[in-house]
Amino acid sequence: DGGITQSPKYLFRKEGQNVTLSCEQNLNHDAMYWYRQDPGQGLRLIYYSQIVNDFQKGDIAEGYSVSREKKESFPLTVTSAQKNPTAFYLCASSLSSGNTIYFGEGSWLTVV
Amino acid sequence: DQQVKQNSPSLSVQEGRISILNCDYTNSMFDYFLWYKKYPAEGPTFLISISSIKDKNEDGRFTVFLNKSAKHLSLHIVPSQPGDSAVYFCAADSGYALNFGKGTSLLVTP
Numbered sequence: 001d002g003g004i005t006q007s008p009k010y011l012f013r014k015e016g017q018n019v020t021l022s023c024e025q026n027l028n029h030d031a032m033y034w035y036r037q038d039p040g041q042g043l044r045l046i047y048y049s050q051i052v053n054d055f056q057k058g059d060i061a062e063g064y065s066v067s068r069e070k071k072e073s074f075p076l077t078v079t080s081a082q083k084n085p086t087a088f089y090l091c092a093s094s095l096s097s098g099n100t101i102y103f104g105e106g107s108w109l110t111v112v
Numbered sequence: 113d114q115q116v117k118q119n120s121p122s123l124s125v126q127e128g129r130i131s132i133l134n135c136d137y138t139n140s141m142f143d144y145f146l147w148y149k150k151y152p153a154e155g156p157t158f159l160i161s162i163s164s165i166k167d168k169n170e171d172g173r174f175t176v177f178l179n180k181s182a183k184h185l186s187l188h189i190v191p192s193q194p195g196d197s198a199v200y201f202c203a204a205d206s207g208y209a210l211n212f213g214k215g216t217s218l219l220v221t222p
Contacts, residue, residue, distance in 0.1 A: 004155075006155075033209055033210075035212075040121075040214060041214060042118075042201065042212045042213055042214035042215055043156070043201065043203075043210075043212040044212075045209050045210075045211075048208060048209045050208065056208070058209065088153070090155055090156070092155075097207065097208050097209070098144065098205055098207060098208075100146060100158055100161060101158075101209075101210055102158060103148075103155030103156050103157070104155050105154055105155045106153065106154065106155050108153070
């Protein structure tokens with residue numbers, strides 16, 4: 001089945017710990033994205049990558065890091081520097097920038 | 113600053129009637145717009161899109177209208193069905209990613 005797979009679906013983290021969310025796609029898309037959803041805030045862009053080995057900060061990149069070593073993978077690390085990390089995280093991809101983007105099922109991160 | 117605005121957080125419509133969801137944008141450089149539907153704890157799914165060279169695009173029960181001079185677009189769902197109950201996000205392509213509105217929660221009642 002073609003699509004975007006995010007894991008884990010639910011994750012609990014203690015304050016002060018880094019955590020990495022996985023995102024894999026088998027759609028042969030060049031562009032990948034990470035968004036965050038908070039209640040009443042819509043979807044906000046964290047990082048995006050238009051091509052392998054390249055990525056750019058989005059609107060709310062502080063406290064996050066990414067890598068794009070392989071075309072199909074775009075992991076997001078939520079670091080201890082992120083002040084309010086509890087949220088629903090969404091990974092997405094598109095054939096290239098400027099095309100329709102498709103989302104994974106999302107990952108819930110809760111900091112306890 | 114929010115460049116894509118959905119000013120109605122919620123909307124309730126009776127089954128069989130028309131649902132109209134509205135969206136405004138501020139950046140006149142946006143030239144491609146999309147609507148996504150989202151259920152709780154799931155990723156958004158693409159519904160329909162429109163390019164700025166058009167003013168209307170239809171796909172089954174869903175029609176998107178674009179008024180460039182007013183920087184306004186709307187999504188019409190007719191007839192509305194209970195399964196349409198979800199949060200609808202309007203998005204505009206900035207050239208490198210999508211800018212999303214805050215969403216409108218649609219409830220279709222039997």
